[in-house]
Amino acid sequence: MEFSLSKEQKMIQEMVRDFAQKEIKPVAIELDREARFSQELFEKIGKLGLLGIPFPEKYGGSGADTVSYAIAVEEIGKVCGGTGLSYAAAVSLGASPIYYFGTEEQKQKFLVPLASGEGIAAxxxxxxxxxxxxxxxxxxxxxxxxxxxxxxxxxxxxxxxxxxxxxxxxxxxxxxxxxxxxxxxxxxxxxxxxxxxxxxxxxxxxxxxxxxxxxxxxxxxxxxxxxxxxKGFKQFLYTLDGGRISIAALAVGLAQGAFEKALQYSKERKQFGSPISSFQAIQFKLADMAMEIELARNMVYKAAWLKDQGLPFTKESAYAKLFATEMAFRTCNQAIQIHGGYGYMREYEVERFLRDAKLLEIGEGTSEIQRLVISRQLGCR
The missing domain is CATH 2.40.110.10 (Butyryl-CoA Dehydrogenase, subunit A, domain 2)
Structure with missing residues (x-):
């Protein structure tokens, strides 16, 4: 399966990346320290059309696909896991159930304000x-x-x-x-x-x-x-299947953000007269991190693609959520290790990535529940 991004998907990626770097990254440390949800940021996210990415234009959305939405979650997560989580929850858990199961009247009344960026839902x-x-x-x-x-x-x-x-x-x-x-x-x-x-x-x-x-x-x-x-029970199981794709995408974003910081630091930090990136112990860590991030991203794209095609994706979304979140914790942990003592300090940010990543192994179905979902999809009872 070819996962080269379409022109539209690349445009969304560039737009969200630019927004995240300019608007979210400068305040990420402050929001974490103050434990503060930024209403201002979400008003900007709404105006940019990001809250409506996977919904049809007739409901105020952008009419894009789940892959595009996953890309947006990743780019936000790359700079701030907390903002990424609120964004993912607003779309996957807040607005999506109304789109999936709501009557036309419910969609007009409740979904349109959400998809058009007037606010968020829970x-x-x-x-x-x-x-x-x-x-x-x-x-x-x-x-x-x-x-x-x-x-x-x-x-x-x-x-x-x-x-x-x-x-x-x-x-x-x-x-x-x-x-x-x-x-x-x-x-x-x-x-x-x-x-x-x-x-x-x-x-x-x-x-x-x-x-x-x-x-x-x-x-x-x-x-x-x-x-x-x-059928409320079946409805929220389907909703959670979709939500797991976004949590997996968020995990990829966190891991990518931590990896980039570790890679940059390894080239700047010198020990024994050489940058630590020249040491095989560090090179192997970075190689494993890069490989696992790419594998997880491909799993996210596949699950999102299956959902967009109207094909079964329960197993694949569980694969993506389980692997990506556990990968993110490993990657963020190694990013701290590469930074050494500096990695333990808040100003270098990788410690925040690790703290943010841990929640992803718990929320939207724990890692243990994902393994249960997968085993049942395999026919184990």
């Missing part, structure tokens, strides 16, 4: 007792007249505070086998009874806000149920 799946076991959802939504009344709690939710809408999963009944029916519902910002807080002091991706959402007798019109009320 996806409320994880709960205090339902992480990897997403089927253990305890949040409930009861139909009363023309409204659903939602009660429950969500945690680790990216973009919650600034979201125009939060799509939450909730138990809406029982099927014929007595199992919970999980549905997805769109909850607009400032809906009475929805409280969003940011209590987490995180190790990494600190430029991304991670929130807690409490829903107390939150009422939304029954028209806000997303797609088939009986």
């Amino acid at each position: 996806f409320g799946l994880t709960e205090p007792n339902a992480g990897s076991d997403a089927g253990g959802t305890k949040t409930t939504a009861v139909l009363q007249g023309d409204e659903y009344v939602i009660n429950g709690e969500k945690c680790w939710i990216t973009n919650g505070t600034h979201a125009l809408t939060v799509t939450v999963t909730a138990v809406t009944g029982k099927d014929e086998r007595g199992k919970n029916i999980i549905s997805a519902l769109i909850v607009p910002k400032d809906t009475p009874g929805m409280t969003i807080t940011s209590p987490y002091d995180k190790m990494g991706v600190r430029a991304s806000e991670t929130t807690q959402i409490v829903l107390e007798d939150v009422r939304v019109p029954k028209e806000n149920i997303l797609g088939d009320s009986q």
